[in-house]
Amino acid sequence: MNTQATLTAHFGYKLVDWYQSNSRDLPWRRTRDPYPIWLSEVILQQTRVVQGRPYYERFMQAFPDIHALAAASEKEVLALWQGLGYYSRARNMHATARTIVLEYGGKFPASYRELIGLRGVGDYTASAIASFAFDEQTPVVDGNVFRVLSRYYGIFEDIANPASRNLFKKAAAMAMPPGQAATFNQAIMEFGALQCTPVSPLCPSCPVNSTCYAFRHEAQSMLPVKNKKTQVKERHIHYVVLCRNGSIAMKERTGKDIWEGLFDFLEVEAGAAPDWPAVLPEDLARFSPTPVSGPAKHLLTHRRLLISFSMLELPETVSLPAELQWYTPGEIKELPKPLPINRFLKDFL
Ligand code: SF4
Known part of the structure; x- marks a missing residue:
């Protein structure tokens, strides 16, 4: 193994170790059922864990499985979604529930390739479901992952540029310990949420600080690079x-x-x-x-x-x-x- 590959594997295993003792106990992490996993991911794209959890619980109570969600009216779904904003996400979720029931017999497709064909399911959600529910070795890349990888490896690509995503996916895939896709993906996102935070990351107690580019170069506040300004x-x-x-x-x-x-x-x-x-x-x-x-x-x-x-x-x-x-x-x-x-x-x- 060359030095870069050794460093990368070391990083992946360290994150998994960190996750075992630092992760939050969240209901959607206790299951391999793709339905609650999908539901939680759609909600968490809109809000943080603390605000999203009551929404998740209300949805699971009202629609405990994909059949119940598919059978609901749009009005019922939107009423539960109130306050999360971006209502097209709720409508897409509802439409996808109906597609899964009507076209897949109520069973989620089990691969990234099929999942990404569903309405409202993008690269991130497809990877999350494929890895958490079906153990597919596919890396997730969300805001937390961009931050952790850009700081650790010193990647200065603009994350607002869609072309950068592949580069980050490759970096994540290299760090992913074989056979541990689900844990590694959870670990890197949780690490970004709790340890390598946007402001004031907890570098002194970080288990990978000795090999982290941003820590060694004091570049935490410069990474990730995000240039595109959205027009408001x-x-x-x-x-x-x-x-x-x-x-x-x-x-x-x-x-x-x-x-x-x-x-x-x-x-x-x-x-x-x-x-x-x-x-x-x-x-x-x-x-x-x-x-x-x-x-x-x-x-x-x-x-x-x-x-x-x-x-x-x-x-x-x-x-x-x-x-x-x-x-x-x-x-x-x-x-x-x-x-x-x-x-x-x-x-x-
Ligand atoms: S040392 Fe700091 S910047 Fe580097 S990965 Fe750890 S928390 Fe993030």
């Missing part, structure tokens, strides 16, 4: 909460915009201060909604939303715009809604 668009959203006799008018969001399939209020997209007569639907143009909150900032992956809420008690004589419908507070509770709408309802109603 700003949108001013003004919600007009129409009320009548204790009911509230809501609509389902359709089209390829944010929060598709979730419910919100009458919405006007205008500048910071809307000219109500000009922007409200014709039948409502003579009213002046009463401002109640906002603008509050809400960040999505590529958007900065500035959201304000106004209220308007709508007289019986005025009809509701076609896309809206009256809902009682009890009915509203059951509807899937974006986080800012849930917050508003909690604070003001």
Whole structure:
């Protein structure tokens, strides 16, 4: 074995050793069943373990297996997903559950190659399921893995460049001890989450510090390199909460915009201060909604939303715009809604 290969194998075994005594006991790690593994991975792409765990538990309780998830309505799935954001992930997950039931008889495909063909399953998720559930020697690469590998090996490739992924996958594959794909993949991600953290990594107690490039060159804060800046668009959203006799008018969001399939209020997209007569639907143009909150900032992956809420008690004589419908507070509770709408309802109603 040459020096580089020895160093690489040493790194892999050290991580596995570290994992045996430092890993967190998480429910999806106690199983080889691909369904909970997949569910946890989809949720954890959206949030951290602490916030994601209650979501995982609620999903497992409501839909204990792939058949139950496939049989659920989209509304039920989105309602449980509320607060995680990026709702297309939940819709893809639901569609994939149906595909697995209808086309694979309810059994997950057992290889990376087949898994990656499923809707919403990318390189990371396919590798995670293939290794954790089926022991395939395929490395996972997520944000934690990019960080650990770039620091340990001194890899200065830009991780925002899609072409870099293969390089990192090769580095991970070389470090993976034979026959230990599942443990090694868990280990390197856990190591990134707990030891080699983005800020202030725990280098003095790190089991691989003597051979770590970043530690020896004090380059921890320079790695990983990430150059691409995502363009953030700003949108001013003004919600007009129409009320009548204790009911509230809501609509389902359709089209390829944010929060598709979730419910919100009458919405006007205008500048910071809307000219109500000009922007409200014709039948409502003579009213002046009463401002109640906002603008509050809400960040999505590529958007900065500035959201304000106004209220308007709508007289019986005025009809509701076609896309809206009256809902009682009890009915509203059951509807899937974006986080800012849930917050508003909690604070003001
Ligand atoms: S020495 Fe520090 S930078 Fe290097 S792998 Fe360990 S924790 Fe990460």
